[in-house]
Amino acid sequence: MINRLPTIPLLRVLLLSSGTVLLAACATGQGSTPIDTIQSWFSRKDKGVRQPGEKLVSPPDVVWKERNCARLQRPYIDIDLNEILPSRVPAGEEFNHRMVYSMCPLRTGEGVVGDLSRRITFKGNTVFEDISRRFEIKPGKWQLDAFIGIPAEAPAGVYALEVAFSGGSVRFQRSANLVVSRR
Structure with a gap:
C-alpha cells in the first residue's frame, strides 16, 4: 500500500x-x-x-554567424534592446536602463571606441546627462545595465531617456520614455 x-x-x-x-x-x-x-x-x-555594468551575452563567433557579418558593412552595430524598468517611477526612486547590442567588427577582436551618453529630458529640457568617454563597443552581443535615480523633487510627467554613441564611423541614437509620478 x-x-x-x-x-x-x-x-x-x-x-x-x-x-x-x-x-x-x-x-x-x-x-x-x-x-x-x-x-x-x-x-x-x-x-x-539586475546588476550594473556590462555582460557578454553571446561571443563574437556566434554573433558573426547569426548576423552573417561577412556580408555586412563593418563595423556593424545593432541595438537589440533599449529598455527602462520600471517604466513608471515614483520621484525619489531609481530605474534600470538596459541596452543590448550586437557588434560585427571590421577586423577580428577590434572594438570601436567613442562617447556613450545617456540623457534624460523633460519637456524638451535636459535634466540629467552622463557621458562615458572612450567607451568601447566590443565584438559580440553585450548587455549594458545602468541605474539612474530620480530626484525626490522631480515633477511628475513623461520623461525621455536618450542613449547615443559616436566613435569613428559608428553612430547611433535610441530613446525610450518613462513616467515619473509623485508619491
Missing part, C-alpha cells in the same frame, strides 16, 4: 497564489488599475535582480 499525503489540487494552488499576488498588488496600487499595478510589480521584481 502506498502512503499518500493529502494534496491540494494544482489548480487551487495556482488560483490561491495568483489571488495573493493580485491582492498584494492592488493594496499598493495608489490609483492604478490592477493590471498596471501587477505589471509594475513584475517590472520592479525584474529590476531587482
Whole structure:
C-alpha cells in the first residue's frame, strides 16, 4: 500500500497564489488599475535582480554567424534592446536602463571606441546627462545595465531617456520614455 499525503489540487494552488499576488498588488496600487499595478510589480521584481555594468551575452563567433557579418558593412552595430524598468517611477526612486547590442567588427577582436551618453529630458529640457568617454563597443552581443535615480523633487510627467554613441564611423541614437509620478 502506498502512503499518500493529502494534496491540494494544482489548480487551487495556482488560483490561491495568483489571488495573493493580485491582492498584494492592488493594496499598493495608489490609483492604478490592477493590471498596471501587477505589471509594475513584475517590472520592479525584474529590476531587482539586475546588476550594473556590462555582460557578454553571446561571443563574437556566434554573433558573426547569426548576423552573417561577412556580408555586412563593418563595423556593424545593432541595438537589440533599449529598455527602462520600471517604466513608471515614483520621484525619489531609481530605474534600470538596459541596452543590448550586437557588434560585427571590421577586423577580428577590434572594438570601436567613442562617447556613450545617456540623457534624460523633460519637456524638451535636459535634466540629467552622463557621458562615458572612450567607451568601447566590443565584438559580440553585450548587455549594458545602468541605474539612474530620480530626484525626490522631480515633477511628475513623461520623461525621455536618450542613449547615443559616436566613435569613428559608428553612430547611433535610441530613446525610450518613462513616467515619473509623485508619491
